[in-house]
Amino acid sequence: MSIRSVIMIGAGNAGFHLGLRLYSTGVNVLQVFSRTEEKALRLAGQTASRWTTKLRDIAPNADCYIIAVHDDDIGQVSETLYSNPPLRDKLFVHTSGSTPSSVFKPYFHRYGVFYPLQTLSISRPADFTDIPICVFAPDREDEDDLFQLGQTISRKVSRIDDEQRAVLHVAAVFVNNFANHLFHIGHQILEKEGLPFDLLRPLIRETAMKVQEDDPSKMQTGPAVRGDRATIERHLGYLEKFPEWKELYEMVTKSISV
Numbered sequence: 001m002s003i004r005s006v007i008m009i010g011a012g013n014a015g016f017h018l019g020l021r022l023y024s025t026g027v028n029v030l031q032v033f034s035r036t037e038e039k040a041l042r043l044a045g046q047t048a049s050r051w052t053t054k055l056r057d058i059a060p061n062a063d064c065y066i067i068a069v070h071d072d073d074i075g076q077v078s079e080t081l082y083s084n085p086p087l088r089d090k091l092f093v094h095t096s097g098s099t100p101s102s103v104f105k106p107y108f109h110r111y112g113v114f115y116p117l118q119t120l121s122i123s124r125p126a127d128f129t130d131i132p133i134c135v136f137a138p139d140r141e142d143e144d145d146l147f148q149l150g151q152t153i154s155r156k157v158s159r160i161d162d163e164q165r166a167v168l169h170v171a172a173v174f175v176n177n178f179a180n181h182l183f184h185i186g187h188q189i190l191e192k193e194g195l196p197f198d199l200l201r202p203l204i205r206e207t208a209m210k211v212q213e214d215d216p217s218k219m220q221t222g223p224a225v226r227g228d229r230a231t232i233e234r235h236l237g238y239l240e241k242f243p244e245w246k247e248l249y250e251m252v253t254k255s256i257s258v
């Protein structure tokens with residue numbers, strides 16, 4: 001059996017983009033759920049689907065149910081869905097990098113993961129062609145179906161089990177969330193000193209571009225990798241006024257130097 005129809009449970013950043021992309025590749029999005037009418041309507045309107053704000057109204061006729069709610073709420077949402085008997089034999093997947101698929105185990109016997117490894121925001125377009133889709137299901141047939149579904153929306157589909165995905169997510173937090181936090185600190189420093197963040201944007205772009213071509217360690221520049229102690233001391237002197245960032249600077253400098 002292949003997956004021809006889905007129901008999107010969650011229409012926030014991930015649910016919105018996944019739903020839209022699946023619809024645009026010919027997958028039938030039968031229904032959209034979000035707690036708020038506005039979000040449910042926004043995706044339903046663009047995928048010609050029905051919508052609801054109530055989990056108890058989720059229809060039982062889809063091939064696959066994609067749960068794209070906050071990581072911590074996947075269990076509770078599954079429990080609510082389980083209370084609707086016609087849903088119990090259906091295939092449920094979540095879209096979380098860090099949540100094990102076993103979160104479904106108390107409720108469903110067909111379950112898995114459909115994780116798009118990208119930062120997704122409703123306010124920004126998403127080009128799914130190159131977004132890695134990590135699929136997993138304990139049942140081989142279900143996993144094959146998820147793999148096929150992934151291939152309808154992306155050229156980069158991988159079978160990644162729970163353990164591998166957890167590791168992948170740790171690495172993703174470093175390269176995305178932490179890197180972005182460092183951009184934020186740069187932004188704050190310039191703002192406090194009355195300088196425009198635009199001055200740093202080309203540098204950020206080039207940093208991200210360089211690692212597309214080679215190992216990041218070969219691309220490292222700056223005082224830490226050069227062992228330029230006098231410059232580091234000057235920076236630390238400036239950062240006296242931002243003790244938290246000074247500590248972070250020292251930690252990252254040490255990590256680069258070893």
Ligand SMILES: NC(=O)c1ccc[n+]([C@@H]2O[C@H](COP(=O)([O-])OP(=O)(O)OC[C@H]3O[C@@H](n4cnc5c(N)ncnc54)[C@H](OP(=O)(O)O)[C@@H]3O)[C@@H](O)[C@H]2O)c1
Nearest residue numbers: 010011012013014034035036068069071073095096119120
């Ligand atoms: N955004 C990303 O970059 C990204 C990338 C890959 C994977 N993911 C994964 O995708 C999942 C969703 O993340 P997101 O960024 O899309 O979150 P989000 O933008 O906050 O959207 C969450 C959605 O779930 C609904 N929801 C939240 N808590 C709920 C609950 N307790 N019961 C029922 N519905 C609930 C929200 O409804 P309302 O807002 O209408 O109340 C909304 O539709 C997470 O597992 C995340 O790890 C996210």
